[in-house]
Amino acid sequence: MSTRARPAATPPPPEARTEQAGPDRAELSAGARQERRLGWLLCAPAVVVMIAVTAYPIGYAVYLSLQRYDLRFPGRAEFVGLSNYGAVLSSPFWWDAFWVTLFITAVSVAIELVLGMGLALVMHRTIFWRGVVRTSVLVPYGIVTVVAAFSWQYAWTPELGYLAELLPSGEAPLTEQWPALWLIILAEVWKTTPFMALLLLAGLALVPEETLKAAMVDGATAWQRFTKVMVPLMKPAILVALLFRTLDAFRIFDNIYILTAGAQGTGSVSILGYDNLFTALNLGIGSAISVLIFICVGIIAFTFVKLFGTAAPGAEVKR
Amino acid sequence: MAAVGRTHATRWGVLNVVVVLYALFPVWWIAALSFKDPSTLTDGNYIPTDWTWENYRGIFETAEFTRALINSIGIALIATVIAVALGTMAAYAVARLRFPGKRVLIGMSLLIAMFPPISLVSPLFNIERIIGIFDTWIGLIIPYMTFSLPLAIYTLSAFFREIPWDLEKAAKVDGATPAQAFRLVIVPLAAPGVFTTAILVFIFCWNDFLFAISLTSTESARTVPAAIAFFTGSSQFQQPTGSIAAAAVVITIPIIVFVLLFQRRIVAGLTSGAVKG
Numbered sequence: 369m370s371t372r373a374r375p376a377a378t379p380p381p382p383e384a385r386t387e388q389a390g391p392d393r394a395e396l397s398a399g400a401r402q403e404r405r406l407g408w409l410l411c412a413p414a415v416v417v418m419i420a421v422t423a424y425p426i427g428y429a430v431y432l433s434l435q436r437y438d439l440r441f442p443g444r445a446e447f448v449g450l451s452n453y454g455a456v457l458s459s460p461f462w463w464d465a466f467w468v469t470l471f472i473t474a475v476s477v478a479i480e481l482v483l484g485m486g487l488a489l490v491m492h493r494t495i496f497w498r499g500v501v502r503t504s505v506l507v508p509y510g511i512v513t514v515v516a517a518f519s520w521q522y523a524w525t526p527e528l529g530y531l532a533e534l535l536p537s538g539e540a541p542l543t544e545q546w547p548a549l550w551l552i553i554l555a556e557v558w559k560t561t562p563f564m565a566l567l568l569l570a571g572l573a574l575v576p577e578e579t580l581k582a583a584m585v586d587g588a589t590a591w592q593r594f595t596k597v598m599v600p601l602m603k604p605a606i607l608v609a610l611l612f613r614t615l616d617a618f619r620i621f622d623n624i625y626i627l628t629a630g631a632q633g634t635g636s637v638s639i640l641g642y643d644n645l646f647t648a649l650n651l652g653i654g655s656a657i658s659v660l661i662f663i664c665v666g667i668i669a670f671t672f673v674k675l676f677g678t679a680a681p682g683a684e685v686k687r
Numbered sequence: 688m689a690a691v692g693r694t695h696a697t698r699w700g701v702l703n704v705v706v707v708l709y710a711l712f713p714v715w716w717i718a719a720l721s722f723k724d725p726s727t728l729t730d731g732n733y734i735p736t737d738w739t740w741e742n743y744r745g746i747f748e749t750a751e752f753t754r755a756l757i758n759s760i761g762i763a764l765i766a767t768v769i770a771v772a773l774g775t776m777a778a779y780a781v782a783r784l785r786f787p788g789k790r791v792l793i794g795m796s797l798l799i800a801m802f803p804p805i806s807l808v809s810p811l812f813n814i815e816r817i818i819g820i821f822d823t824w825i826g827l828i829i830p831y832m833t834f835s836l837p838l839a840i841y842t843l844s845a846f847f848r849e850i851p852w853d854l855e856k857a858a859k860v861d862g863a864t865p866a867q868a869f870r871l872v873i874v875p876l877a878a879p880g881v882f883t884t885a886i887l888v889f890i891f892c893w894n895d896f897l898f899a900i901s902l903t904s905t906e907s908a909r910t911v912p913a914a915i916a917f918f919t920g921s922s923q924f925q926q927p928t929g930s931i932a933a934a935a936v937v938i939t940i941p942i943i944v945f946v947l948l949f950q951r952r953i954v955a956g957l958t959s960g961a962v963k964g
Binding site for chain 1: 693696699702703706707710711714716717720723728729733743769773776777779780783784786787788789792795796799802803804805806809810811812813815829830833836837840843859876890891894896897900901905911912915916928931932935938939942943945946947949951953954957958
């Protein structure tokens with residue numbers, strides 16, 4: 369079956385070997401030195417671009433966040449220390465947005481994990497239509513988020529939408545906080561579960577068929593096989609998928625912008641940052657929010673790596 | 688025995704239908720909206736009763752949409768080409784060469800892949816205003832390229848690791864020049880990976896909304912996702928629902944085409960980059 373994901377046994381990436389047996393600097397051969405130079409040369413353009421467009425602006429954001437900088441009164445820019453941070457952190461807007469973001473992130477990632485695992489199992493095990501199923505699942509992943517968000521918005525618009533029709537007439541769920549939050553989560557889950565499912569599918573390919581057969585012969589039920597055999601073997605893939613999706617969900621913007629524009633207390637921290645910048649034109653406060661979000665994302669990533677002791681994607685997967 | 692087989696098949700059949708419906712129904716629904724006449728928009732049918740091209744004619748008549756479509760295609764294509772070119776070079780080095788600093792490079796691109804874009808919006812907005820590339824193509828190409836570089840480096844280095852590089856040596860032993868060995872052996876083996884990466888990067892750029900609404904202010908660089916969000920009806924009493932639906936279908940078509948044609952490769956690219964990276 370050529371549609372199967374590629375075999376699981378991956379050789380350790382080359383750098384695992386090279387770095388242990390690093391050649392002594394003094395006796396570096398001409399060839400090795402040439403290889404080094406070529407390596408740096410080939411990476412240089414990518415590195416320069418990445419630094420210029422991320423490291424420099426984030427530094428600049430830190431600088432801006434220490435200024436009073438309102439675009440309506442650019443002449444009055446001055447250094448104000450940490451007072452922007454004080455203003456943001458003592459404002460209920462920030463905390464509302466923060467909890468909303470955390471709520472959306474936690475709930476949608478949890479749902480996606482369960483649903484994604486189900487989808488991955490279907491894609492992995494189904495006997496017929498496998499191509500059709502996999503192709504369909506890729507569509508939500510590929511589709512423009514804004515388009516998907518409009519589809520969901522219309523679906524819930526009274527009179528227009530097929531889902532709104534299921535509600536008692538006169539209900540407009542997008543105009544109330546809790547219903548709107550759940551609909552935002554629904555839109556997010558629909559759009560990104562396929563991504564989760566595909567990563568989990570790759571993890572499923574790591575589970576050897578023979579091990580499952582052996583467990584079956586030993587009398588393990590389907591659930592036991594799943595929890596005792598599959599999940600432990602898939603752990604690296606699961607953690608990577610969780611980390612990716614958590615960080616991604618935390619920066620949710622498009623869905624909220626289209627569905628509610630952040631009204632009725634549904635704004636995420638990204639929406640708050642955008643509003644401060646483009647509605648209030650306050651670069652100082654906007655930059656302080658930017659830096660705070662950056663710190664949040666850093667904390668999430670750090671927690672993941674610490675808590676689960678996981679090999680982050682890119683590092684070698686520990687088995 | 689046969690009966691057991693049949694129930695088994697039925698169960699998978701039902702599950703598959705559920706999955707396909709779940710994935711495609713919202714897309715079908717907005718496509719159906721786009722073919723509905725304004726008077727039947729709210730009739731609740733899942734298939735338009737009177738098919739009309741009016742919504743499509745409407746959006747293509749406005750400069751707003753056609754301009755945005757050109758912007759989208761141009762910006763995404765240029766960003767893809769540059770990101771894939773730079774990414775290929777770096778990924779080749781990561782997969783094939785020994786050099787100190789490789790870890791740092793991988794760690795750095797990982798960091799960038801996780802970067803919250805909103806954190807860059809306020810500084811980039813000001814920097815681009817100051818150096819005069821705000822609301823231009825280049826002003827969007829640069830951030831797109833940067834954010835897709837980690838994706839390109841990951842997926843490509845995963846692909847490159849699986850290429851049997853010894854074939855190159857074998858070709859040289861058989862008398863091929865290094866250039867011939869590279870062109871005739873390595874390039875055909877690497878091309879599918881590069882192509883897949885290009886599709887992933889293109890989808891990434893095509894999808895962006897936050898940068899598109901933050902770093903543009905007029906039609907001169909606004910891409911379709913951003914333009915749709917600012918659509919207004921032809922009069923203030925008319926909701927732009929039909930136009931938005933039509934525009935949504937137009938920008939969804941390229942993605943659907945890619946997915947249909949390269950489904951297997953896209954899956955391979957996504958998963959190899961992320962899980963085996």
